[in-house]
Amino acid sequence: METLTHILNGFVVCMQPMNLWYTFLGVLMGTIIGVLPGIGPSAGIALLIPITYGMNPTSALIMLCGIYYGAKYGGSTTAILIRTPGEAASVMTSIDGYEMARKGRAGAALAVSAIGSFIAGTIGVIGLTLFAVPLASMALKFGPAEYFTLMLFAMTAVSTLTGESPAKGVIATIFGLMIATIGIDLQSGQARYTMGIPEFQDGVGFVVVVVGLFAMAEVFRGLEDIYRGTSAKAMKITGKLWLTKEEWQRSIGPIWRGGIIGFVIGVLPGAGGTIASIMSYTTEKRMSKHPEEFGHGAIEGVAGPESANNSDTAGALVPLLTLGVPGGGATAVMLGAFIMYGVQPGPLLFQNRPDLVWGLINSMYVGNIMLVILNLPLIGLFVRLLYIPVGILYPLIVAISVIGAYAINGSTVDLWLILIFGVIGYVFNKLDIPVAPLVLSLVLGGIMEQSFRQAMTISGGELKIFYNSGITVTLLAMSVISVALPFVMPMLRKLGSKGDES
Amino acid sequence: MADRIILACTVVLAGVYFWATAQIPTLELGDPLGPKAFPRMLGVGLLLGAVMLLVEIIRNSAKARLSADKGEVSDEPKWDKHHWLVVAIAVWTAVYIIAFEPLGFILSTASYLLALTVAFNRKRWLMNMLTSVLFAVISYFMFTKLLGVNLPPGILPF
Structure with missing residues (x-):
């Protein structure tokens, strides 16, 4: 009952003209960031944190969250018209979406993306509303040991699921944790790994790391593409921006299924939007009566994945808001943003700041309505962004990153850091080392160490606190399984195939 | 490897x-x-x-x-020949960072952008000139005067 009052009150918060305006700004920037190659939601959010510093946290978070889910809408436009995903999770859309565009049905592809994103995005927010309270009240019982094992599970799942190679994921995760240990240790007051640089005493900020890894590295890659002449040209929108009755009938099933798949995958740590859209694509292909059309412009191949990657964003906010532990790179950046505004997400937030939590969640209903308007009737405006010459766009992204990084402390140390992490991100990409685990562990590293040490203080230095409760044992077992599985699976498969042969 | x-x-x-x-x-x-x-x-x-x-x-x-x-080609090295290009961009960005405070935001940013746009958006001199200068000037005033972000003025008087 009390919860219902909080939820209704949240609508009052998000309908305040000021917050409506920030929702609009957020989803507008999200769409633009999604359409433009070279800058994704993570870098966009990180760059805005120093500039919005000092704003009312509710409004600021509503806006940053708008960027996060808005980018998924914009990403599909680029995927359909250029065949490069404007945002990583749109990679499946670029297969059949681009084929549809080549056959003169770009309008239908864009329409089904926007409508599917809207329906699935709303399904996701409803799921978030339903699951938030029970999970948050469960998490109230969590002590430092439970939190430590939960973060361990989030990290192991992300490190083994994001890239091709689990080992590289683990290395990236530990590298992020090591960066997190730079700076003054909060418990002993001891400076660690500062290399004599005074700015490092406060640690290496996650904003510069994210801007470096996601914006600068993308610029290096993009400029290299121009030089090689592999950057593609945008197609014109062809066909009516709406669906025929037949197309609609073919799309509605994939949209619903995609919405549910995306939400479930989103809640689980590690997988994320890309895997959600791949799963939706394979599901639709398997269920389809004409699987041979997939890859040649099947509308189901656009409707399903596009829906899945939109409800995934709402799903990914469930662990972030209720437990305070993000399950992927982009939500890790959101956690960083929460902390910068002095807001600690987690179960207590639902008790102490219901206005903020529900104002934020409910703003997503409104934001999705705004997004479907921006991305359907107004799509023509955003498509023009694709005609900006990339040779101008990428240099401007560097300049914007420099402004954002300098705004944090007014120090050139942060500029050097974005350059260094830009180079690291570029090299990691070439070597297939995933960067999402690095960002997650960098943001969580400090909290993780604190909860580990708190747990050890409670237990008087005994490690058994980590296997005393059912929750910690389950989480530890899941962490071990997620690391071991990629190594054991091939062996099991070998055993299985030998069994078949005999 | x-x-x-x-x-x-x-x-x-x-x-x-x-x-x-x-x-x-x-x-x-x-x-x-x-x-x-x-x-x-x-x-x-x-x-x-x-x-x-x-x-x-x-x-x-x-x-x-x-x-x-089985005679299949391994897909081993994904490296290509354009590393030096990335090195050049990184070095030019380092020069930009070094010049950032002494020269000031407007001059350093405009020259940084001009060189990169000339290199990557060829033969469109006017467009590159205008974008570089206008972006530097407009963003400087927008961020310092409207958004309260401090950017270095450098050798220019404002």
């Missing part, structure tokens, strides 16, 4: 990290673990990652030998 370099770098990093951890002075008061325990775990974790990578390398080379036997 690339994976072997990663493996070597990982082991070196773990070694450097262990060494740096040993350099942290400790005063163990009330905190049973102190500032070194968690970093030591990380060092061990990184070595564990290195072992995982070693297993993957061995497994992949076995696979590559199999496919080589």
Whole structure:
């Protein structure tokens, strides 16, 4: 009952003209960031944190969250018209979406993306509303040991699921944790790994790391593409921006299924939007009566994945808001943003700041309505962004990153850091080392160490606190399984195939 | 090959990290673990990652030998010839950062942008000129006067 009052009150918060305006700004920037190659939601959010510093946290978070889910809408436009995903999770859309565009049905592809994103995005927010309270009240019982094992599970799942190679994921995760240990240790007051640089005493900020890894590295890659002449040209929108009755009938099933798949995958740590859209694509292909059309412009191949990657964003906010532990790179950046505004997400937030939590969640209903308007009737405006010459766009992204990084402390140390992490991100990409685990562990590293040490203080230095409760044992077992599985699976498969042969 | 370099770098990093951890002075008061325990775990974790990578390398080379036997081409090096291009951009960006405070935001940014746009958006001089100068000037005034972000004025009087 009390919860219902909080939820209704949240609508009052998000309908305040000021917050409506920030929702609009957020989803507008999200769409633009999604359409433009070279800058994704993570870098966009990180760059805005120093500039919005000092704003009312509710409004600021509503806006940053708008960027996060808005980018998924914009990403599909680029995927359909250029065949490069404007945002990583749109990679499946670029297969059949681009084929549809080549056959003169770009309008239908864009329409089904926007409508599917809207329906699935709303399904996701409803799921978030339903699951938030029970999970948050469960998490109230969590002590430092439970939190430590939960973060361990989030990290192991992300490190083994994001890239091709689990080992590289683990290395990236530990590298992020090591960066997190730079700076003054909060418990002993001891400076660690500062290399004599005074700015490092406060640690290496996650904003510069994210801007470096996601914006600068993308610029290096993009400029290299121009030089090689592999950057593609945008197609014109062809066909009516709406669906025929037949197309609609073919799309509605994939949209619903995609919405549910995306939400479930989103809640689980590690997988994320890309895997959600791949799963939706394979599901639709398997269920389809004409699987041979997939890859040649099947509308189901656009409707399903596009829906899945939109409800995934709402799903990914469930662990972030209720437990305070993000399950992927982009939500890790959101956690960083929460902390910068002095807001600690987690179960207590639902008790102490219901206005903020529900104002934020409910703003997503409104934001999705705004997004479907921006991305359907107004799509023509955003498509023009694709005609900006990339040779101008990428240099401007560097300049914007420099402004954002300098705004944090007014120090050139942060500029050097974005350059260094830009180079690291570029090299990691070439070597297939995933960067999402690095960002997650960098943001969580400090909290993780604190909860580990708190747990050890409670237990008087005994490690058994980590296997005393059912929750910690389950989480530890899941962490071990997620690391071991990629190594054991091939062996099991070998055993299985030998069994078949005999 | 690339994976072997990663493996070597990982082991070196773990070694450097262990060494740096040993350099942290400790005063163990009330905190049973102190500032070194968690970093030591990380060092061990990184070595564990290195072992995982070693297993993957061995497994992949076995696979590559199999496919080589079948006459398939291995997709091993994804490196291409344009590293020097990225090095050049990185160096030019470093020059920009060095000049950022002494020259000021407007001059350093406009020249940084001009050089890059001329190199990557060829033959459109007017467009490149206008974008570089206008972006630098407009963003400077927007951020310093409207959004309260401090950017260095440098040698220009405003």
